[in-house]
Amino acid sequence: MNERSSVAELAESLRSELNRYSIGGKLPSSRALVERYRVSPVTVSRALAQLAAEGLVVTRPGAGAFRARPRSAPQPAGDTSWQELALSAEAAGELVPRSVDASGVLVSLAQPPTGVIELNGGYLHHSLQPERAMAAALARAGRRPGAWGRPPMEGLPELRDWFARQIGGAVTAADVLITAGGQSALTTALRALAPPGAPVLVESPTYPGLLAIARASGCRPVPVPGDADGVRPELLAAAFEATGARVFVCQPLFRNPTGSVLSAERRAEVRRIARAAGAFVVEDDYAWALAHEDAGPLPATLAADDPDGVVVHVRSLTKATSPSLRVGALSARGPVLDRLRAIQVVDSFFVPRPLQETALELVGAPAWPRHLRAVAAELRHRREVLAGAVRSGLPALTVPHLPAGGYQLWARLPEGADEAGFAAAALRAGVAVAPGRPYFCAEPPGPYVRLSFAGVAGPAELTEAVRRLAAAAAGAGLPEPGRNA
Structure with a gap:
């Protein structure tokens, strides 16, 4: 037991x-x-x-x-209908919406019922997390002198220096702010760079959490399509010219959800195009620690070769450790750093020192590189198992690109398929998947689903998930490739 x-x-x-x-x-x-x-x-x-x-x-x-003494009977519910008017009434000319659509984020955060295989998640299964190393780091951090004192607003100098070295190039600790995870860093970056009502260029498809941040800030996300080599530079330049946007948010490394990597040639082009437009590039480096064992040497970050301060870099420890280790970093150069710092201070003052001390202990321990190697090997194995199972057991789905990093497969359904209906049928069959629609800020080019292989207990669950998905596909009338829907 x-x-x-x-x-x-x-x-x-x-x-x-x-x-x-x-x-x-x-x-x-x-x-x-x-x-x-x-x-x-x-x-x-x-x-x-x-x-x-x-x-x-x-x-x-x-x-x-x-x-204990029994609690008094609960008071009868009052009349809260007045809130509907108060929450929906907007002042004249109000640009920032009061309602926030978090549905795309909740799909990956919601915990499925017992017995449902979780292919919709965005975090490592607890068996892949460095739980023992994190517990030891937390214990050591708690014994550090001043561990419960107030940290510097920008973050602990040693942790800022570690992040700067990971980002690479000429980035120094002075260019780094410690944040409460990647989502918080993205929110701060958009608030600093894009006023309410402004257009924000995004990759298409892209991470739903980014779209939620942009819309909650009153910004207008504008899609820029890409291919297997990342965003297409000619379309990026055209989007800057047509919209007058001053921000482009991208994930150059193992983009969520496609897994694509921005090619070396396009990296220089993206910086050049943004600089010519007088715009910033927000580099969301969410998967820096999720490269698979066969990924080969990783390209340098966009921020590493950025003397003009075009790139605002975002990264976090969360994806490679635990959903609860919410420690990340923002890196920038020039006057924009002061604005980023001011917004973060107003929002949250600072990241709690015990959490920063724990992160510092963790990444400095011998167990840290061992953990990264183990994750790289396991993610590669799971990718191969899931991709093979989809090819043999679920031919109605096609995977255009097999990623060398990240934790998901981006699978296309046959033309005419109802992705929401398929996701609902999959859940009834005992598998939670993420529909593709929330990953697009405009009309999608076709039906997709995202299949995550990080949040399950092991490879055996992946093959069982595909078996259940095949039954769901048959029950939902999913057409085979090449047949009319």
Whole structure:
């Protein structure tokens, strides 16, 4: 029996016996519960904590656990209908919408029901996370002198220096701000660079979280198509000229969702085109630590060869570690850095020091490079397993590009297929996938789904997922390639 089920069973047993005790009466000691139920002290502690969270017991350090006074009956719900008008009424000329569409982000953040295989997620399965190394780093960080003091607003100098070295080129610690993860960094960057109502150029397709940030800021995302070598420079130049945009956001390395890498020739072109337009390039380097074992040497970042301060670089530790280690970095040169710093200070003051100290301990430990090598090997293996299973068991889906990094396959459905209907059928069959529509800020060129291979327990779940998807495809009437829909 695992620890989680033991805690649930003990909590249920104690819950059923509470009526034996008077209000304020003391429950048996932890030692007595350990002996009676033959469980560990940790299980007893967690079960009592669960009952305390439910308001059934009160725990007093050094004294024990006591039956709590029953909570008063909940007050009847009031009339909140007035909020509908208050939230929708907009002042004349208001550019920033009050409502925020987070549906594209929630698809990858929502935890599927028990028994559903998670091919919609955006984080490593806990078995791939460096849990032991993170726990040790957290313990060491907590013992550092001043670990709970206020950090510098820009971040710990040592952590800023580490990020600067990872970004490369002439980037120094003075060019780096520590942020609360990549999403926070992107939000700060767009708020600094694009006023409400302004157009923002984005790759098409692109990360839905970016589109949500742009729209929530009152900006207008404008798509710039690309191919297997990344964004097409001639279309980027035309988009700058047609819209007057001053910002282009891209993921040059293993773009989400396609997995494409911006070619060396186009990298210089993108910087040149943006510089000629008097615009910034926001480089979202989300997958810098997710290269597969067979990826070969990675290209330098756009920021590494940027003497004119065109590039604002974003990266994070989260994707390679844990959803809860929300530590990232913004890098920029010139006056824009002051604006980025000011916006971050207003929004959040600073990233908590214990989290920064933990990140610093983690990346400086011998376990860190071992973890990256293990992730690289496992992601490659999972990519091959999923791609092979799709080719043999689900020929209705085509994968135009097999990525050498990242954690997803971008699969196209046959023309005329209903991607939302397929995703719903897949969920009924026990597999959660991400429909392709939220990845486009304009009309998509066809139906797609994104299949993530990072959030499952292992390769066996990937083959089982494709088996279920094949049944879902048949049930949804998904046409075979080359046949009329």
